[in-house]
Amino acid sequence: ERKMRKVILVSMLVCCFGAGKVQGMMVYNFGGECDIDFRVNDSVYIDDNSAEGPTTVNLLDGGLIAYFMKVSGDSVFNMYGGWAGGDLEFYDHSSGYICGGVRMSDLEIWDNSRLTIAGTGFNYPYGTHQNTTGYLTGTLSNGEPIATLFYIHDSATMTLVPEPATLLLLGLGVVIWTRRLYPPKLSAGSIP
Template sequence: MKTGKMTNCLLLVFLIVTDSTKADFTLRGNEQLTFNWQTINGYLYNTSRVFIVPNGHISYLRCYNYSTANMSGGIAVRINSYNYSTVNISSGSVSILAADDSSTINLSSGTVARIDTFGYSTTNISGGNISGNLYLNDYSNMNFFGGTFNGLLSNFYDFSTTTFHGKNFNCGSGLTLNGNRILGTGILSGQWLNGTTWSVNIMYNDPTATILIPEPATLLLFGFGAVMLRKKRL
């Protein structure tokens, strides 16, 4: 008697839609979608993924569970990440970007007008432009490695933590440095590690919030390592 083995396989669905106007979409399981039309709502669940490309225009995208949204162009009025979802933005324009729970946002390029963070979420900014307001709440974390700020007004609430990974920091009027922690409100300026200058207006800094800059020893070690690497190459 022959016996057969049945293997459960996940069916990977990859959709490409080119019509200019389509209905809302909902992705579940391991579904994938390349989005390049105009719609109002999008919902991601489980481990689904959406790729927002040029010509894509969505009013409200919600990401849940372990889903991923990748934006390489187009326009989004609002993107919200929940649970353990991830949002990666490498181009395009977002009016409101919000992270909650333990979700992660990575911004490497593009333009964002406003960022709101909640829960234990993590936001990593290595590039792009933030043109409006920044609000950190709860126990959320934000790491700045690069980017530009056009009139950015920053507000740090609750037990949030923000770290500026740069050098040559300057505390404007109203700001003081306690170890590697920034206290008070005012203009904080400096350079990213590639030498690009930046400045940010800290409008509200809750006593329980934490704003950090690298300790001088960290910067010295970084510089020393770079010198040793150059000598080794020579």
């Protein structure tokens, strides 16, 4: 009976303190498009389907990905909102677009993959960045801050672009500036 008590006690201690969190992986590889506006308590793997082609996954407001994400094989990940808790990794010619949401960990871009980030106030200049490592800060297009380590390797690129409203204002400024430099010519019969 004493031996049985020890076995039960040890079993309880192992169950209470020794068991770690079990983490699964949600795999998207059906060759279509999917919106995540719900909670995913697993890691996410996005890959292409040889028969159906690349897969596109969009993280939207209300969506949450608890652990890391891996995008591979010409597939696409777009982050318009939501919350991503782990590393975001791009491999094998995959691509991504981030303009909103909250990022909590690192960005890794490998193997000719492309990532575009839209926003303002970045501590790196707008344009394409290759083969570098750093810490990116700024504000995404939806107003959320971004502060993340990034790693770019193997001919991969990260392109920082201004938010669309900034581009619109810039275009309007160019039109006004051009009109001032080259005012319309009045014809002989027109009234000034």
